[in-house]
Amino acid sequence: MDPLRHFKFSLFILLAVLIFGTTGYSFIEGWAPFDALYMTVITLATVGFREVHSLSVEGKAFTMLLIVFGAGIIAYAIGSLIRFTLEGELRSIMGRKKLEKQIEKLHQHYIVCGYGRIGTLICREFSAKPLPFVVVERDPELCARLSDEGFLFVHGDATDDAALEAAGIRKAKGLITAVTSDTENVYITLTARGLNPNLFILARAGEAGSEIKLRRAGASKVISPYVIGATRMAQAILRPSVVDFIEIATAGHNLELQIEEILVRSRSALVGKTLLTSEIRKGLGIIIVGIKKPDGQMQFNPSPATMIESDDILITLGEKSAIENLDKMASVGDSSL
Numbered sequence: 001m002d003p004l005r006h007f008k009f010s011l012f013i014l015l016a017v018l019i020f021g022t023t024g025y026s027f028i029e030g031w032a033p034f035d036a037l038y039m040t041v042i043t044l045a046t047v048g049f050r051e052v053h054s055l056s057v058e059g060k061a062f063t064m065l066l067i068v069f070g071a072g073i074i075a076y077a078i079g080s081l082i083r084f085t086l087e088g089e090l091r092s093i094m095g096r097k098k099l100e101k102q103i104e105k106l107h108q109h110y111i112v113c114g115y116g117r118i119g120t121l122i123c124r125e126f127s128a129k130p131l132p133f134v135v136v137e138r139d140p141e142l143c144a145r146l147s148d149e150g151f152l153f154v155h156g157d158a159t160d161d162a163a164l165e166a167a168g169i170r171k172a173k174g175l176i177t178a179v180t181s182d183t184e185n186v187y188i189t190l191t192a193r194g195l196n197p198n199l200f201i202l203a204r205a206g207e208a209g210s211e212i213k214l215r216r217a218g219a220s221k222v223i224s225p226y227v228i229g230a231t232r233m234a235q236a237i238l239r240p241s242v243v244d245f246i247e248i249a250t251a252g253h254n255l256e257l258q259i260e261e262i263l264v265r266s267r268s269a270l271v272g273k274t275l276l277t278s279e280i281r282k283g284l285g286i287i288i289v290g291i292k293k294p295d296g297q298m299q300f301n302p303s304p305a306t307m308i309e310s311d312d313i314l315i316t317l318g319e320k321s322a323i324e325n326l327d328k329m330a331s332v333g334d335s336s337l
Contacts, residue, residue, distance in 0.1 A: 010077040017044065017073050021066050029059050039063075044070040103134050103152055103168055111135075111167045113158035113188050114179035115142045118204060118225060122176060123151055134167045159187045164195055174200035182210040186217045193218030259289070259315070260323045264330045266310040276304035284326055286318035 021040030025031050031039070035052045043066050055063060109132035112119050119135065126133045135153040137143050146153040156163030158177065169175065169192060177188040185203050192201055203219040205211045211222045236243045248257055264270055270278050280286050291299045291306065292313040299306065308314075314330070316323055 010073075010080040013073055014077050017066075017070055021070070024062050024066070025059070028062055029053065029056065040066065043067055044074055046071065099152060100166070103154070103166070106132055106134060106152070106168050107171050108173040109133055109168065109171070111164065111169060111172050111175040111192075113175065113177040115139070115146060115153075116178065116180060118178040119176075122178060127151070136163050136167050159184060159191060161191060161195065164192060169195050169199065172196065172199060174202065176202045176204075178204045180206065182206050182213070185210070186213050189214055189217040189219045257317070258320050258323060259317050260327075261292075262314040262316055262323070262327050262330050264308060264310060264312045264314065267332070268310075268330045270308045270330055271310050273308050274304060275302060275306050275308065278308060280326060284318065284322040286316050286322050286326055288314055289317050290315035 018037070018040055021043065022033060022036045025036035025039050026033060029036070031053060039052050043063055046067065110126065112122055112126075112133055112135045115123070115135050115137040119137075123133065123135060133152070135146055135151055136156060136158040137146060137153055138155065138157045140155070143153055143155045154163055154166045156166065158164065158179070164175075175188075175192045177185045177192070179185055179188070182205060185205070189201055189203050192199055200220045201218060203214040203217075203222045205214055205222050205224045206226065211224065214222045232243065270280075275281070275288055280288060288302060289300070291302050291308075292315065293299065293309070294311040314326075316326060318326075
């Protein structure tokens with residue numbers, strides 16, 4: 001039986017003894033219920049107060065019985081309470097230590113600041129990928145929810161250096177600040193950029209004009225959920241078929257069609273080949289809709305003669321299994337289709 005059930009069980013037994021004692025004194029001595037309850041309490045507590053009324057022989061025998069069994073029950077209840085408290089504290093401490101060790105092992109991970117509505121959706125997407133991440137959240141209730149969902153988290157304020165340090169910001173690959181306050185997002189961005197100058201920082205903007213401030217603070221990219229949401233809703237009316245296609249292609253759980261980005265490693269056999277000679281389209285049935293070059297230049301709808309270079313990012317459209325095979329080819333150098 002776990003400590004919580006022990007504690008609940010002891011409270012139930014204690015309540016049962018109180019009812020038993022109150023009923024016994026009322027029946028044997030004919031006392032009023034409150035007098036009988038008072039006598040039961042002082043008897044179980046062994047405080048030594050005088051009897052409410054004189055006891056009969058039967059009443060004295062009942063009192064001795066109540067003391068013998070009641071004292072044991074009181075001791076059991078106190079022991080359960082102590083056990084519940086100590087084990088709860090130990091479990092919390094051990095759980096926190098385990099969590100800290102897991103966070104210390106992270107490398108090239110992402111830090112999500114804020115577990116509100118936006119942060120929750122981001123974490124679900126990262127978890128489905130899966131992508132290593134840790135959440136920084138100051139709300140105890142949200143931290144409890146993070147613990148229940150099995151996500152790594154740091155209980156603290158993301159504007160504090162200590163909280164970001166605990167989340168492993170110096171080893172992180174990127175940071176997403178998604179709290180509701182633009183002021184806090186700016187402050188988090190400034191703090192994060194100071195701790196890790198090479199960090200990719202994605203910031204959420206709410207109010208008009210915040211994007212400029214966030215970029216000045218050091219944000220690599222700024223996104224406004226309201227602008228994106230409004231644009232998506234308008235496009236759902238203006239270009240409904242296009243929106244349906246994008247929703248199908250970008251849904252991570254969709255098995256038929258996905259849009260994904262593939263990084264071409266220097267050791268890949270794809271390096272030095274054209275899109276035509278690589279036979280990505282013919283062998284895997286994947287369409288390359290764009291290529292992002294190492295210098296940041298984006299080539300849309302590249303021609304078959306486009307050369308694949310090291311560190312190119314291929315924007316692909318195809319089935320999930322085919323994209324996974326292409327990802328392996330781009331990483332380990334296997335060019336067989």
